[in-house]
Amino acid sequence: MQGTVSAHDGGHDAHAHNPNLQHHFYSMEQQLEASTLGMWLFLVTEVMFFGGMFLAYLIYRVIYPEAWILGSNHLNVAMGALNTGVLICSSLTMALAVRAAQTSNRGAQIRYLLLTMAFGSVFLIVKYFEYAEKFEHHLVPGRHFDMTLPQAGQQQLFFSIYFMMTGIHAIHMIVGLGLMLVILTMAWRGRFSASYYTPIEMSGLYWHFVDIVWIFLFPLLYLLGAHYSAH
């Protein structure tokens, strides 16, 4: 017989009921597994989302190698490298914050989350100065682009892709900082412990993903071809 079987009060174990267990799940494990799978799937969609831009980058790089080298030489490798370091540190502190939740250490959670947010903010500030520099040098595509540059049209393509990729990455960073703020509030209220740390762990996955995108962006945009420069 396919059908319903009467069981103890609607499937919940009254004695083992965790207040964080939502009504439609049967157990905390099921809830955690669902969240984890959901987060990974979301990251898959993010990979596809960035994938479209990486494809455009790749195709134009192959068609216009010189313009790509020229464009790449306008980027500030020192600032890019600094930001890479900052993000790697932020991933470390994020991982430590999750660890602190798993060990029910509220103080450490707050400390590491604040550090993560600090690193994230430093990244955005550095990015702001980089963008400002590009504006000053007329390297922003559109009407004000410096058309005296060699291969100005194709260099605009490079900078279009540069701004689109780093811009969308920066938006992801800003979303991440907002997420951290929510998580920080929850940590402040002592919501996370060894028995429940799903939100902080999921936010961590997101944060690491955004870092990893940058780990690809940095060499592709700043480093590849830069050694051809003669200055």
Next chain:
Amino acid sequence: MSDVSQPRNSYLDAPYGLASWLLTKDHKRIAMLYLISITIFFAIGGLFAAGIRLELLTPQGDLWTSDLYNKLFTLHGVVMIFFFLVPSIPATLGNFLMPIMIGAKDLAFPRINLISWYLYIIGATVTLAAVFTGGLDTGWTFYTPYSSVSSQTAVTTAAIGVFITGFSSILTGLNFIVTTHRMRAPGMTWFRLPLFVWSNYATSLVMILGTPVIAITVLLVAAERALGLGFFDPARGGDPVLFQHLFWFYSHPAVYIMILPGMGVISELVAAMARKQVFGYSFVAFSSLAIAILGFLVWGHHLFVSSQSIYAGLVFSIITMLVAIPSAVKTFNWTATLYRGSISWQSPTWWVVGFMGLFTIGGLTGVFLGTLGLNIHLTDTYFVVAHFHYIMVGGAIMAYMGGLHFWWPKMTGRMFSDAGSKTSAVLVFVGFNLTFFPQFVLGFMGMPRRYHAYPDEWQVLNVLSSCGAGVLALGYALPLVYLTYSLFRGAAAPANPWGAKGLEWTIPSPPTTYNFEAEVRVDEPAYNYKSTREVHVG
């Protein structure tokens, strides 16, 4: 026995009031919100279609200006595809049935489910704003450089609307996949899942893998227009064909987002109406996955004449033919299921039969178009228009209507007019063929799509087509009347009005908020009709 009277505590009247609906996290209520929304957009898209068919009554472009005509066919496509067909079955029937069919209380992420509806509404509002602030004349395909450089219409706004709506689709897909993996009741193994779940699962894979690509693509177009960036601008060395690749990488698989759930509906209805297990269950299940995977490898058949290399064209042509295999597997297995079944000719069966006929024609003409040589002749003609309408309207909407009728008693707790439904199915079938069959002929004779004027000798076929559209509209309007009527005056539906198998038929109509009052345990395969032939309630 299944005659359970309507429970007092059904999901429809649990807490009442507007706020309880707009803030609901119940998958069944969200399905209803979607049902109402997409019905409105179906009507809007239909109005645009009416504008097109009215203009084409006469050979001269005399009713609308050519600019307005461009906007009409563009908006017809955008509204019907992004705001009706893509969400249609998954967001309504899928939302309602996926958790129930696997014995769960809700989808894995109820809040995200509600967010997806709001994203749909926001995206739809933004797109409607585009309609009123200049319209859109790029065709639903947004081809560059026309869309990014030349068009004087509200392309940026419309692109952002489509972008936002894309995320509603992504979240639905994500929710379905996690739900199928993690929420199945004990005993509900993968090979006991109803085929509707399998096909929605395959659809969800396409949604989460394809939709982000169209999202970034339309965002690039919007950025090119609004911010002066250049991605597809030939003046700066950009490649407009790159846009076409990115666009069709989603938009071909999107065809399967629209038709796969319909195939799932047909599998359920065939089994219930023939009172037999679906023939070759696992083949039908895997053919959904095969279609989802192959669907990602054929986008180049939209670029046969877009300067794509001839070798790429050959490969894409061959892979396109391969899609016919899993589609045929389904069709033959449905036929084999019906063979020697004790077929009940209640109204859902009528929609199923209509689907089979129209989908077969649509699929076979797809093989014509996939053939490299023939495609050169038929590209951008009405043959293409007729072909995809046979798939999307004849296939997907026919299945959607069949499913809507089949599960209406479960969703609303009311029985509808069987005669009304049969009349509507016949009207739609006749009206549809009258509208679109002449378009195959027109296309073969060379009538290009997207023109508002044509030579005199094509008038007879065009008038036939426009008349058919009128009949078709009548066929779609009729259910609006008798289904609405049933809500107020319909007889109360028993738990299992069709004598069908499946978990959704074991609970009251309409279900209670948490679907199942007790823990669900499954210990038999899907469609186990053999064990209970006698249960059928007439």
